[in-house]
Amino acid sequence: MKKNAKKKHRRWYEWWEKSNFFQADPKSSKPPFVIASFCTSLYHRVLACWVVLPPPNVTEALHIGHALTTAIEDTIIRWKRMSGYNTLWVPGMDHAGIATQVVVEKKIMREQKLTRHQVGRDRFVDEVWKWKNEYGGTILKQLRRLGASLDWSRECFTMDEKRSRAVTEAFVRLHKQGLIYRKPNLRDIRLVNWDCVLRTAISDIEVDYIDIKGRTPLRVLGYETPVEFGVLTSFAYPLEWDLGEIVVATTRVETMLGDTAIAIHPDDPRYKHLHRKFAIHLSHNLILCTLKLILFSRLAISI
CATH class of the missing domain: 3.40.50.620 (HUPs)
Structure with missing residues (x-):
């Protein structure tokens, strides 16, 4: 059998x-x-x-x-x-x-x-x-x-x-116990990974990091044509009282939403006119930092 x-x-x-x-x-x-x-x-x-x-x-x-x-x-x-x-x-x-x-x-x-x-x-x-x-x-x-x-x-x-x-x-x-908390003001907001297709925040473990050199078209879920990455984007933060602007360049323009500071070199002649000025955030229209663009000690500082 x-x-x-x-x-x-x-x-x-x-x-x-x-x-x-x-x-x-x-x-x-x-x-x-x-x-x-x-x-x-x-x-x-x-x-x-x-x-x-x-x-x-x-x-x-x-x-x-x-x-x-x-x-x-x-x-x-x-x-x-x-x-x-x-x-x-x-x-x-x-x-x-x-x-x-x-x-x-x-x-x-x-x-x-x-x-x-x-x-x-x-x-x-x-x-x-x-x-x-x-x-x-x-x-x-x-x-x-x-x-x-x-x-x-x-x-x-x-x-x-x-x-x-x-x-x-x-x-x-x-x-x-104070180990989980919500920051009380906009200046303490932290960036999260937001998926524009899923329309939800995702954890760091769900994110794949890719090293690229220069302009690189990549396939992105939800887009019919490749999206170009590695592009240096410039945008300007206006100064308080309409006193001008400061241009910032980045390859991760989406991180601008979480910006809390700008740094300039105190001896760079291009930014001499920005000393003691305040920059305004484009998202919430608040001053980026309560400190001025440069301290009196002439040290470059983050705003």
């Missing part, structure tokens, strides 16, 4: 789950086993820990990298379990933020020829959850197929109710 490994594997795994072999017992007298990316002692000595599955993104199905990591962690957990430890391996999935938003946007554009703005926020969020349920379900099936001895009673998702409350609680605590 021909053996069906796939069916046998599924039956074994179902029996393991029903028998609760993978569940950690909080009342157990067995020593706990912990592997974590943090330590509770100065000398990095692990005191008590559990393995948390690096949550795969719901952007797509698992790939060979996930399989490798899962196999390694499963080997460690099973070995410790057989060695008499009370082991806990927590399964979970990550919402992946912008990455999931992008793949869902592409899906809607491909199938409905609509942008997320045309679809509307509520309907778009529904589409994102549909995607999560579809690919999240696939990921869970794949982990079971891999034989991962996870404690499924503790399954979590980075945007489920408990994790969302934890994020809010952490944010509130950090705000109370």
Whole structure:
């Protein structure tokens, strides 16, 4: 009789789950086993820990990298379990933020020829959850197929109710401690990465930096023709009381919105007429800095 490994594997795994072999017992007298990316002692000595599955993104199905990591962690957990430890391996999935938003946007554009703005926020969020349920379900099936001895009673998702409350609680605590704060005035505004196509701010990790030499046309998402980068753009800041202007040149003209200072050399004859003057920001029409363009000590200063 021909053996069906796939069916046998599924039956074994179902029996393991029903028998609760993978569940950690909080009342157990067995020593706990912990592997974590943090330590509770100065000398990095692990005191008590559990393995948390690096949550795969719901952007797509698992790939060979996930399989490798899962196999390694499963080997460690099973070995410790057989060695008499009370082991806990927590399964979970990550919402992946912008990455999931992008793949869902592409899906809607491909199938409905609509942008997320045309679809509307509520309907778009529904589409994102549909995607999560579809690919999240696939990921869970794949982990079971891999034989991962996870404690499924503790399954979590980075945007489920408990994790969302934890994020809010952490944010509130950090705000109370003064580690998260909002600057009180326009002069302290910081630049963010704004995506003109997604119409949202994105983190530094989502930005690809490219070194170019001189004028370089590059393909940019949302533009039919290449956009030219590496171009030196000049613009002028007006001086207070209409006393003239100061010209500034940059290859990143969009950063002008966050400008808080201008520097000039005190001995440069081109800027002698600007000494003791104030420059006005083009965006909010406020003085760039309460200091003048040059100090009386004749040192070049930032305004």
